[in-house]
Amino acid sequence: MNFATPEFRNASAVPALIRVRNVSKSFGTNRVLDDVSLDIRKGEVRCIIGPSGSGKSTLLRCLNALTDFDSGAIVLDDTRIGYTERGSVLKPWTGREAANFRRRVGLVSQHVNLFSHRTVLENVIEGPVQVLGTSRAVAVRAASDLLARVGLADKHDSYPSQLSGGQQQRAAIARALAMDPKVMLFDEATSALDPELVAEVLGVMQALASDGMTMVVVTHEMRFAEEVGDTVAVMEAGRIIEDGTASDVFSRPRHQRTVDFLKDHSGFRTA
């Protein structure tokens, strides 16, 4: 892998696109998110790392309103997740309002699969045509561009079962991008892949980052976090224990737990 060092971006100059404030969530007695606060600025690549079970996926699912949370608030741009402004009060979302919100957030995850009964091209145009109401011809043209961008120009008519894992994840990225999202969320998009396939997916993500896409990336790829990430948050047991620029977190970790975690993941890729 050969990542360019991201240019330094003056973090505080850009207002936060996503504001996570004191979010807590429990499954039964298991407190999965514990008073999490986080800012994500426009154009930022925000990596979230941490041990298994620390709540990274749950936090990401909250950002996309796939899961609700018990207390706290998340604001994306001008939308308070879960509520609509009506006068001075906030009313809980209807199902349609929740769906409308999710159009603006792209999600690529190991568990959010391509539609197995549709070809790659059909997968990519499904959102624009069915959700945004784009005409099929326009959607197909945009999808062709996107598929070329992720290196799948020759796979339009393949079914997901005929693709390699890396090709599937790149198609999933194209499908999410076709909705023209404000933010892209990645949840361990490469962790199910063979080492030689990881690079091609990370390459697409890196290109997206240099195009200025706002990205929240949950990853076990420490090298990606260090080289492509602008800021890195370290989670443990539902809390954010460390949060700073990628270079600070990796070269001058303040928390002993971070030091331990980074030592466990010292090889750039873990099994």
Place this chain on the structure above:
Amino acid sequence: MAEASSNIVDFQALPLEDRPVERPAAGLQRVLREGSVWLLAGLLAAYAVWGIATNSAMRWDSIARFLTAPIILQGLLTTIVIAAAAAVVGLAGGLVIALMRMSSNPLIRTLAIGYLGLFRAVPLLVQILIWYNLGTFLPQLGIGIPFTGIGLYGDTNVILSPFVACLVALALNQAAYMGEIIRGGLLSVQQGQIEAAIALGMTRAKAFRRVVAPQAAKSIIPPLGNDLINLLKATSLVSVVGVGDLMTRAQGIYASNYQVIPLLIVASIWYLLLTIVITLAQGLLERRFAAGVAR
């Protein structure tokens, strides 16, 4: 290595990559592909057909005559109408039952479980007789406001003619079985597929139409075909209440001319043809929904 003098190759001396291999289809598999086995099977079949065909009790002439007799064709039409109507109502009802059974609301779920328990427990023949005889127990049927007597009521025996009683019995029974078949199909759709649709911004209803339903259809179709064939044959039970279906007509004819076996063969031929139609339709549907299946 002295192999040049002998033309008998010592295979054991060869390295494994150079040894000859036997074709994989071995044993019984290969024997069943031999031409001689086909010939033998063909002879046996021909002998059996010959034995039946030349049996003087067979009355091939009556079979040919009754196969297209107007009264048999009328019965055939009735059978098709009952089966088709019960299939359509049963499919719609089954979808409702399946969704109720998977509801997160315990009351709705319990209602569905109760329905399934009741209609799968009582034999279909008994259900047909109950609907047919409902008038003796509830002389009036209708809808109205409880305890007031205000509403629309009618004579049970008028509303539930024998034909309608049979339709109701078959459709309600069908809905129970279809419900479980549809639920099985819905459960076979992976959670990740549904989440992908929701994450793209689809509403639950749209995700159901665009992703869940087509994927569930793939696993619903084979048991659906089974079930429709069962339903088709179960329509013969309505002969107990004298609805003029294929079976009733066949029975009516052999009651007077005593050609029992020929008329049962006439009925069987029609059931066989209808079953072939359902099987062909099933094959077409299976191919239609097979997209993306890894082979």
